[in-house]
Amino acid sequence: MTLPTFRGLTWDHPRGRDALVAAAEASDLDLTWDVHPLSGFESTPIEEIAADYDLVVLDHPHLGDALARGCLQSFDDLVGHEQVSAWADAAVGPSLASYVMDGRLWAVPLDAATQVAATRTGLADVAVPRLWAEVVALSRRAPVALSVAGPHALLTFASVCVALGEEPGGAERFVSDEVGRQALELMADLAARAPRHTLDLDPIGLLAEMTEGDTIAHVPLVYGYVTYADTTLDQPVRFTDAPTLAPGTRPGSTLGGTGLALTTRCQVTPELLDHVRHLMSAPVQQDFIPAHAGQPSARAAWTSPAVNEPVGDFYRGTLETVERAWVRPRHPGYVTFQTEAAEVVREALAGSVSTAAALARIDDRHLATLPHEPQGAAR
Template identity: 50%
Template sequence: MTFIGLTWDHPRGYNALAETARRINVGRGDALIQWNKQPLEGFESAPIRELADRNDLLVMDHPHIGEAVAEGCFRPLEELYSEEQLQAWRGASIGPSATSYHWDGKTWALPLDVATQVMARRGDRIGEAPKTWGEVLDAAKRQPVAQSLAGPHAVLSLMSMVAGAGGTVGGEGLLSDEEATGALETMQRLYAYRPKGSEALNPIGLLEAMARAEDIALVPLVFGYVTYAASGHAPHVVHFSDTIRCAGGVGGVIGGTGIAFTRRCRPTPELLDHIASLLSAETQIETFPAFGGQPSARAAWQSLPVNRHWGDFYRDTLATAEAALLRPRFDGYIAFQAAAADHIRAALERREDPATTLSVLRTLWRGARQAARGHLDDRKG
């Protein structure tokens, strides 16, 4: 029997899984596992129930957990692995990466890959990473500074700025007043300086523009992609560093992916062992980095050989990953995220008063929470 898995089509999401599948499938009559791939946008546009009905394993992003549980898509891992094993994986995983897949008392996926919003800059154009948002604004007067605003990233950037300033994210009010207002004001000022068209670029597009052209010198908050930190990948190396945050502030929004068993899957012991091996120290330190992945294991982020090969990407963003912000995950959050990001982009374009923007975001937020099925992040629904 061959188990079918679905992942995203970026090398970071596919290559390491394909390599581990190749190894386990060698010498078998029937492959144990086959990985298919689709664009990352496909996970946003197709209902997760449809994807779960067609696949045994899904590589997914944790904000979909609330919807997936409400739809009954996944098998809780407590049915498949011992509590001791689950606790060991939680302890070995960096920051909230493992916690992000724990929902309503159960574990629904294992953390494979970790990314956080971090700072990215061309070191040959901006030597020292800015330490404050005032320094970022000063840099924008001299060099092209872009914000990550496309897709959901406008609201994720706002959340990261609020959390980094020590404000709250979530609950009935979504964002604390003072920090949210200040962040929106800063975003407006940076928007006025932006390289034209940069507001439409996703994180990969922003990093490509930095690495292959002179269009962008700094992005203060963007999901990191380790390949851009290595020499030889593109004409210019991109330097990554920790986010701007005050004492007690939280790092950038955590992203990355986890692997879930769908309800249709009837895993064999061999499949369970293979999936467990993906979180082993050997696979996380050796295979995932070697094939362009960004491992979830803390040991890989701290590894000297891994950092030496990848331009110290992990060492330079370790503090942010450990203190990363876990965004909401309730059923309906994904739709809120899209609507909120759309409004923020429109608000920046028309220079809307930040208090008005925050009021609209809260209206969207409260409507999404009221319509949610089941658990909310901060209380039971």
């Protein structure tokens, strides 16, 4: 009997690639994983990917477009509500909830991440800044960078708004004028002193530079990558919770991470579903995935001393942030809005557009993509 052949697409970084490839090689499945760059992962239309692949690793904001185009299969239909409930109970923060729309789960969260603070402690010359005021003070003495390349300009802006006490993405405004103004002014102040070349670096570029040179002491908001916290590195990055406005307030952060989805072109077999269950199992989440440069989504892995010890407490040091992270809108058209609004934020930081004009343009783009009828998703 000829075994079915499966093709998967993930993103080209050890965190997104190594565990999936190793697990496929150890299985009885004929499953091949292709990769595309981080930029493609963040912006490629999901319908283009789903037409060519059976399994896709995606970001939760793509769900609206994917469901509008009928690209994905529901895990509730494939494995049942009891299994989905068990996965939800095990997940850290909103990492699983971010893939639920219309009351169904459309991807399993193999990987959990959010924006956190990254520091080269030897360069920061003081204790890791915990408050935004301390970040600003540090930027006057040491090189502090912002993550504003690609969509990250908007994601950093949104996270600062959350720290200021307001979740973006409302039905009438993306964010209020007062909070939006404060967020852009804070970012512009830091961007004015940031090393110029860092404004063009994505999270991987920023963190790689922190481990390889002495040009960046601190990034207050950047997606955490456990591979750069490896204590065997000559210059590991220390990851801590995202900054807060005041002691005890919410760390502003925008949830990231990735989910594994099955496309409608996929001819699902019991063996393939067993493989997904295996990837989500406690032993794989706590042992196999960390051993293969992955970043598990199970809360038990995030709190495990054995998982944390070789990576400088990466997980426990950022647990509060991921537990309280903001989940982006997921309606159709959101990814396009994210790309366009990020460019507006960069223009505001460069001073080529006023703060008021930037906020108005962000609102216009946000309102243009909002659905006319409420979506079934839980935010």
